[in-house]
Amino acid sequence: MATVSIRMPDDMKEALERLATEKSMTVSGLISERINDMLGHREEIREDTPYTLTTAERYLLMRVEELSALVKPEDKAYIERDVEAFQEGYTAEYSRIFSKMHIELSRQDCEFVWDVLDMFRDLIISYDNLEASDKETIEESQCHYQGFDHNDNRECAMERYVKYLAKDDCWEFTVEDSKKFSDRGNSHCQMVPMYQGMLSALNEVKRRRRMANRSYSSNCQPFDKKEIQFILSARRYDSPFRRG
Incomplete structure (x- = not known):
């Protein structure tokens, strides 16, 4: 994934950080979301993304995400969003979460x-x-x-x-x-x-x-x-x- 650096005034950066925190997102995730909206890009649902998970699977994934927040405190807000999705069973969010995983190689x-x-x-x-x-x-x-x-x-x-x-x-x-x-x-x-x-x-x-x-x-x-x-x-x- 490519990395792009953006220069902005300090007050704009602080405003973005506040907005990202309110939305339980990272600044990078917030900017990417807005860029995708402007470009008209829609998230593609991977064929191997689970449409549903058992309660036990959701519980284990939720706990793993909580441990990840301890290891990566800078991503805590973003991770907490995933934790909530697993806890509440928001199946439409699974595609976004599992997009971090690459497809299997046979x-x-x-x-x-x-x-x-x-x-x-x-x-x-x-x-x-x-x-x-x-x-x-x-x-x-x-x-x-x-x-x-x-x-x-x-x-x-x-x-x-x-x-x-x-x-x-x-x-x-x-x-x-x-x-x-x-x-x-x-x-x-x-x-x-x-x-x-x-x-x-x-x-x-x-x-x-x-x-x-x-x-x-x-x-x-x-x-x-x-x-x-x-x-x-x-x-x-x-x-x-x-x-x-």
Whole structure:
């Protein structure tokens, strides 16, 4: 979410703070609400927002919100508004409250992200092991992770998961790759089709290795030049952040 700074006289700021307190809102929330009114924006109800909650669920959520107010006293007025909504059972407010939560990323999509990151880790290692003359035939940037599309809800969730996984030593390379080969993880174009093509080619490379030597583990040796080229040839299109 973008942040915008606004300069205003002290008396105007004090008036806004008083009004926000009267409405049990934060100043930021009050200003955002008025801007949305001017722009004619209406709140969209998420499909996964609960239309009703049991009394026990409301009680637990209310208590959690009360604890949040202790941790974040600066948001106390805003949090108390949510507490009241749960306590009174104002179901129309649930969409606003649960909008803080991101959509779930399916198990299948999580495993797809693992496969993509494993693939790029292997490609990076394999490229680094090539002779200098072989490296000249391959565009290095294509061997690196290039993010996901933040304009697509599913891909944006995948990129958030990548950032989460980057805390693991297995995939720490994604942090630097996101800065160098994408707009901090935003590819600005859909990448899933391209990654799917590359993974299919990768699986074909592993199949060929197994056929060549059934006792040979396909994961114990870096890819050679031809194997890297074969995997990269499966890219459906190039990222706009392609770099030589």
